[in-house]
Amino acid sequence: MKIFKFGGASVKDAESVKNVSMVLKSQGFEECLLVISAMGKTTNELEKVVELYFEKNNYQTEIEKIKQKHIEIAKGLFRNDHVAFDEINLFFDDIVSFLRRNKSPNYNFVYDQVVSCGEMISTKIVSEYLNDIQFTNQWLDARDYIKTDDSYRDGNVNWAKTEEFIATLNPSICYVTQGFIGSDDNNFTVTLGREGSDYSAAIFAYCLNATAMTIWKDVPGVMTGDPRKFNNVSLLSNISYEEAIEMAYYGASVIHPKTLQPLQQKNIPFYVKSFVDPTKGGTKVGACEENQHEESYILKENQTLMKISTRDFSFIAEDHMSLVFGYLSKYKIKVSLMQNSAISLALCLEDKFLKIDELNEELQKVFKTDVVKNVSLFTVRNAKMENIGKFYQEKSVLLEQIAKNTLQMVTQ
Missing domain, CATH: 3.30.2130.10 (VC0802-like)
Known part of the structure; x- marks a missing residue:
């Protein structure tokens, strides 16, 4: 089974969602599990909702803005009577309902219950769209499979339970699920840390013994520096797990620090490629004959x-x-x-x-x-x-x- 992870930039609007289908067409959609992030800057926007809620400010207006943004994306993908619109409304109703009845003063707990909705909504939209265009898939709630402790906003994975649940998946079926989230023993949502969708993909890859994992970015691959911050950077086409782990630890934003160790344990090749031009090779992270040691x-x-x-x-x-x-x-x-x-x-x-x-x-x-x-x-x-x-x-x-x-x- 292949694992593909698409970040927020790759599903930021209707045209981007359509481009995901083009990437899948070029790569093959058979026996594939897709891990999808929240759309665009939705996580930041939902973080603002949580801040307003604790400030006892008007958070409902902010929720409505985020909801309308998702409805506009859906209008670019579906007919007006499509079930996706009902799904969007239900998710945002859930946010409002939770905040109205919540009694917990724990900021991190409330954060995880609210901010995680971005992934839930985005994956429903992508899953419904792909099914409409004959990329048959089954939507999964990642919280039913990735089990954690109750360290809200920085969950620690319970690997024994997670492996047990993910092992029940059928490797011949294509799935669409969320990055960034799991759940604790009480089935409350727990997030895996900011930018944790890559880690989610690695968890599924490890537990499913994936043949490969690819994350799709708006850059050609792992570069010798962030092109937004440094001049004259170049593509690293082959690097070892160890080098990638070091780069992630030091703060290379293209790779989440926790992502690589599960992949290295089972020697699962990891690719970083561009959703703008999916035909290009990108970067391969893994065991390789010519490991680059560029500055x-x-x-x-x-x-x-x-x-x-x-x-x-x-x-x-x-x-x-x-x-x-x-x-x-x-x-x-x-x-x-x-x-x-x-x-x-x-x-x-x-x-x-x-x-x-x-x-x-x-x-x-x-x-x-x-x-x-x-x-x-x-x-x-x-x-x-x-x-x-x-x-x-x-x-x-x-x-x-x-x-x-x-x-x-x-x-x-």
Whole structure:
């Protein structure tokens, strides 16, 4: 079975949905499972709904705007009396109904129940359209198959249960399902982390022993740098799992960090290709004879630099490190870069749940801290060390680290 994942940009409007069918026609739709993201910027728009709800503001108007956008997309795909319009209305009614009766003050819980609706709606529209044009498929609710704990907005997969449920699927049938979502033991929706649709596709690929997995992007494949941020970048046609994992960890936006490990476990080839020109080869990630080691550039923005030292001038020891990392785990703050000396610890942090101030308050009870927000982590993979001077030009460098042809610097 093949796994295809289509992101938000590939289904952003009616013409884009029609283009998905053209991609499938060129690739073959037999024995295929499609993982589909929310349409366009729907996730961002539903995040705004959650914010307005907790601010006790008029979130209903925002919901209506998002609903009308989806109805307009449907008008470009279906006749006026098509069942898809009823489905769209039902999903948006569910959002309104949930928010009206909800009593939970847990922001992350409410977030997952609301924001996940973007994937539910988009997959219904795509599934109905494909069936109409004779690409016969069955719509699946991913929450019935991907089971997680209750870590809302950052769910951890229960692999035993997930494998058991996905094993019941018929590999000879074509399916359309959602990325980004699963459910906990109480059947509440749990999202897998922002941009987690790639990870969903990898979960299905692993559990179905897929022959290959392809994600379809608006770029030709994995590039040596984001073309929106760097000049003179080129396509990487073949890279190893290890290299791709490193790039994803450092912040390469084209690959979700958790995606690759399930694929590597079963040696499932992974392709990144362009939905604009599906006939081109794109990038193959996997075991390959000619693994490229091109100089590559990654910029991870919206980071926080925190410097920690003891108040009594003692050395930073193992017990101090244990305490710091315990707090990082408590607040779900991820370390992008770490550098320690005898008397201080410097951390470049990713704070997606906006908990840095709470972390800092806890740490200041024991340590002296210095915090700089809104910094960037710039990474050069496979750096040509004889030419690294050029990367320091016109940058205010707060922290740097060089290891095995990888240059990293935190900049303002």
